[in-house]
Amino acid sequence: MRIGELAERAGTTAKTLRFYEEQGLLPPAERTPSGYRDYAPETAARIDFVHRGQAAGLTLAQIRQILDIRDDGAAPCEHVRDLLDARLAEIEQQIAQLAALRDTITELRRDAAHPEPATCSPDQVCRYL
Amino acid sequence: MRIGELAERAGTTAKTLRFYEEQGLLPPAERTPSGYRDYAPETAARIDFVHRGQAAGLTLAQIRQILDIRDDGAAPCEHVRDLLDARLAEIEQQIAQLAALRDTITELRRDAAHPEPATCSPDQVCRYL
DNA sequence: CTGGACCTTCCAGTGCAGGGGAAGGTCAAG
DNA sequence: CTTGACCTTCCCCTGCACTGGAAGGTCCAG
Structure with missing residues (x-):
């Protein structure tokens, strides 16, 4: 899935997803041979989590902390x-x-x-x- | 009165007063022959007004609107x-x-x-x- | 005549969460 | 073969109210 499609599914913009990657909220995306970002569908769930965190009033930095812990394999x-x-x-x-x-x-x-x-x-x- | 003294009297900093002037909250100050800003003591009251406006939750832009009306001679x-x-x-x-x-x-x-x-x-x- | 306190202007950065737009590459349809 | 939609990186801009710092000028005491 390319960035535009993922953005639409997750209710955001391609620009924002690149920003999230830069901020460490999304892991660096796979790339197609031509350099396009190529996402697995599950990535949408991660973006949803970011949105839930924002809805709870957390900053992106705080949401990132949670994701980092989860990415380390811990709960x-x-x-x-x-x-x-x-x-x-x-x-x-x-x-x-x-x-x-x-x-x-x-x-x-x-x-x-x-x-x-x-x-x-x-x-x-x-x-x- | 020079900017540092005025700042201290009004409970703020010289830096902030220059910023206020730039934003149009204070009129361009008189200058001494050597280029220093030279303020009349009444200027402190104007700065106090800015502070009261801020205490009421107004933005500097809104406070400036009020001052502009007053400076035009109206209430x-x-x-x-x-x-x-x-x-x-x-x-x-x-x-x-x-x-x-x-x-x-x-x-x-x-x-x-x-x-x-x-x-x-x-x-x-x-x-x- | 020197040191230090004060002043000047101008440039740049802070925090937050992106948005705008340029310059260029890629891909599928017609 | 071209058009248009999409993608890439890059850098700057937004709002708010300042704050920091560099480079240089001024003034007064000792």
Whole structure:
């Protein structure tokens, strides 16, 4: 299978697959005599895994770590668990920060509900911010 | 006042102030005969405004829009209100997406609580993801 | 008159996940 | 034999807000 066909099957682009190979997410592809990349159909499953990892909010570097462990012949379960835990903690923190920001902006917005341009000195640029 | 002193007063770096000037957040500074930037003390208030805008989650480009309106002699109140509304909507959406992602990962994590490597086929790389 | 602190410009890189496009090779159909 | 779709490598660009560093100029104290 050539790169374009694989890309379409996996719901991505040829450009992205070359990028994944360069990043070590896909092993260097076999080549046809003329130099075209030639993929086994199973490669699509690996790309699907990359997509599942992305859907779980993992970076390509983290997904690569999992694939490397698997390629070494080991089961990556524990590492996956650690990554999920770390990602979860990050997300909780991000949510907390966004919630705080939302509260801040909500308050600013309430103050700015009835703008009175005359009371805004140019020095402060905008008294609602 | 030279750039280093202004930077320290405003809690930032000389590098950043040059960058702000380049981005149009600060007007081109006056120059001493030898070419050094020479700032009026009021410039610090403008930098403070930039910081308040950032604290409200606005991008430098958005903050620049507000400053441009003010520099045109108008009061930017309404534009500020629109920006805050837009930012608020973005934040709500980001929070919702993160919450959904958190739920997804929480579920994955629960499934992976007691990893059974033997049941993970190398084909799927990791059955918990 | 020398050292060091400060300033100038310009170029380049950071992290993330690719995208755009040039210049050229390959392959099958018409 | 040519056209067009596909492939190859290569390098640069995107957004965001800076940051680092090189090469050189300025200013003040000792």
